[in-house]
Amino acid sequence: MADEASIDPADVTGEGVRRRDFINIAAVSFAGVGGLAVLYPLISQMSPSADVLAESSTEIDISAIQPGQAIKAVFRKQPVFVRNLTPVEIAEAEKVDTGSLRDPQTLDERTKAGKKNWLITMGVCTHLGCVPLGAGEGEVRGEFGGYFCPCHGSSYDTAARIRKGPAPKNLEVPSYEFTSDTVVKIG
């Protein structure tokens, strides 16, 4: 074969695939793949760095939160709302027909069994990420008594489900567990 290649008539006549063409394509492909490989670290460096990802879980003492009250805690540098629902608020959340909701979920699905009064959600509006009002003392809670986002007017109900405004989803429920009756561990 090698013998034949060295006397390839195409090399002489300039017809068909010449050795030059092969070398050219091989070299450009090699450089192209190499170039793409270099892009990977350039793009990847933008993603969250190890220290940002290593942000550990957060423990919150909830013993002081009275029914009707809420607090803001911090998890991964973002606010978390921990709210102690009153029986009226629970009843209100349960009487809603889930079929009519934009993001259908029941209160039970959004809380832990037997701890239905503890509504724990991220305090990050699912529209564009503002912190909704309603967790702080005296803040407006909007038309549906839950939370109200002042940025573009999204209203959430007492199960923190989206009811009105541009937000597409209910406030996210982070993964958490009760480590005791008065302490929740988020993350």
Place this chain on the structure above:
Amino acid sequence: MSFPWAKEYKPGHPLMQWLDEKLPLPRFVYNAVGAGYPVPRNLNYMWNFGVLAGFCLALQIVTGVILAMHYAANGSVAFDSVEHIMRDVNWGWMLRYAHANGASAFFVVVYIHIFRGFFYSSYKAPREMIWLLGVVIFLLMMATAFMGYVLPWGQMSFWGAKVITGLFGAIPVVGQPLQVWLLGGYAPDNAALNRFFSLHFLLPFVIAGVIILHIWALHIPGSSNPTGVEVKQESDTVPFHPYYTAKDGFGLGVFLILYCAVLFFAPNMLGHPDNYIPANPLSTPAHIVPEWYFWPFYAILRAFTSDFFFIPAKLMGVLAMFSAILVWFFLPWLDTSPVRSGHYRPLFRKAFYLLLVDVVVLGYCGGAPAAEPFVMISQIASMYYFLHFLVILPIVSSIEKPAPLPYSITEAVLGKDEGAVLHANPTAA
């Protein structure tokens, strides 16, 4: 490039002759903005704003490079470093106000420049490429200004960054990971601030590069003019220098008076007091709005409050906001009238002024709280905005009967043109 009667560069001094042989930079300048560049003789002050925009970019680069000498892009000290610029650095207050208000002035100038293009249909052949590059410059400016506003790390900086990167989160499937990638975290923090600073430093130089292409593309057909009639002969033009260097210089003086009036007497007029509160990730200001120059687009974003068929409201708003600018890219092919200038297009002129009013209304709504009646008004105005470009403009340009055009620029200016006489009476030739 340029017209056959353009004056040729003749270096006088031997040193300049030597330079011209080795690197003809003076020749290049002479042909671009000197006596070697013939320009229509009838340009009005609307043609001043390109030069003013160039001035604004230079102003931003000079003040920006100086600010960068004193600024620190780290979440824990950024706010304090800006206060340090304001209180401690010699003339720091002036340089910072010059930069912040320079951004506003830049947008005022560029908006006038763009609307000049709308009115005189400057986007039409043979100038499509100039227009397309201009839209690219505008997009880059918006990105630059947005990232610059994040740097002082006040409340508006932080929440602006959060909301605007949240726009990308609306894209299906890849949105959420894309937002995290852009920010380098789950919320704006050091990683985001640092990369915004790096890009805010870089992009103005990219803009400068695109401006060079913009002007290169301009110098092929030459400037349009208020009649929209193309240059035919030498008597239609005057050399850029000294005629337009003088006219632009006068315009620059007027611009500087207005700019300095704001800079020295009302430097915070266009800013937002909340940005003097350090960034707090746990509390959103009651009324967050972007800088005024984003208001019309922000109003379009917020106009979508309920789902549209299967597209969620949030995605719809984002698509509409970007489309509001992207539609400009198609303008040269949406307006099919052979006549350029709005002066000779009675119907088009009405549509133009309605669009102007519409954008002002959108701007007002974008700066107002997200409540009624502003939401409804923004919905109507957004609808009209797209209607203008996609329906009204194509229809108007096909049904309108334009007013008679002058034969040439010379005739438009002097009332008569020897060439026009020849033209009307070909046997005389």
